[in-house]
Amino acid sequence: MFKLYYYPNNASLAPHFLLHHLKADYELLLVDTDTNAHKSADYLKLNPAGLIPTLVVNDQPIFESPAICIHICELHPESELMPTIGDFKRPLFFQWLAYLNNTLQAEIMVFNYAHRHTNDESTIANIKAAQEDRIADALSIINDQLEHNKYLLGDTLTACDYFLFMLMEWCSTIEKSPLTFKHIAAYLRRLCTNPTIKAVCDIEGLDLSPFK
Numbered sequence: 166m167f168k169l170y171y172y173p174n175n176a177s178l179a180p181h182f183l184l185h186h187l188k189a190d191y192e193l194l195l196v197d198t199d200t201n202a203h204k205s206a207d208y209l210k211l212n213p214a215g216l217i218p219t220l221v222v223n224d225q226p227i228f229e230s231p232a233i234c235i236h237i238c239e240l241h242p243e244s245e246l247m248p249t250i251g252d253f254k255r256p257l258f259f260q261w262l263a264y265l266n267n268t269l270q271a272e273i274m275v276f277n278y279a280h281r282h283t284n285d286e287s288t289i290a291n292i293k294a295a296q297e298d299r300i301a302d303a304l305s306i307i308n309d310q311l312e313h314n315k316y317l318l319g320d321t322l323t324a325c326d327y328f329l330f331m332l333m334e335w336c337s338t339i340e341k342s343p344l345t346f347k348h349i350a351a352y353l354r355r356l357c358t359n360p361t362i363k364a365v366c367d368i369e370g371l372d373l374s375p376f377k
């Protein structure tokens with residue numbers, strides 16, 4: 166039994182996709198950020214960073230969304246969500262997951278929480294403008310990768326695609342949005358027909374219509 170501490174459209178979305186895809190036995194526990202539940206003493210015992218998500222498996226809490234995704238995949242080696250040891254695509258899986266998390270997600274976070282990256286309110290607009298360009302640089306690399314690939318790693322859908330879909334949701338309203346990149350836009354249209362993406366977005370109340 167997995168317990169996923171989540172909030173709609175937070176970094177819990179990618180693990181949620183995986184648990185649903187795998188038809189895993191899981192429970193969703195809403196962390197109410199409106200009441201600062203992610204900073205409560207009980208939650209900090211599970212996740213000292215006070216961030217969402219946290220996954221609890223067999224009483225062991227784990228935080229950091231990509232680590233959670235890898236762990237879920239490793240507990241389901243029969244699934245094709247992560248290439249197995251020895252598969253030449255396995256290092257590419259780690260490469261893309263790290264790129265998504267360390268580069269694209271990090272840039273989006275600075276855009277979304279720009280006020281945390283300055284002590285001068287008048288510079289927030291500049292930070293956001295600079296971040297738009299940095300996000301667009303990363304999207305351009307992903308767009309090139311998707312030109313000849315149905316999914317990030319080729320013909321097979323992996324956890325990297327669920328992670329990428331989550332990030333595309335997060336930056337869907339910026340000026341140089343993912344939809345302004347031809348191959349990403351086509352990829353997102355395809356993923357909108359994925360039954361797990363449809364079901365989980367429905368559960369989390371996320372509107373897929375902009376991607377269709």
Ligand SMILES: N[C@@H](CCC(=O)N[C@@H](CS)C(=O)NCC(=O)O)C(=O)O
Binds near residue numbers: 176215216217218228
């Ligand atoms: N690196 C972490 C980032 C987690 C994160 O920043 N989560 C956000 C929601 S997407 C959060 O909890 N924000 C609340 C806050 O910063 O107070 C991960 O990938 O799990």
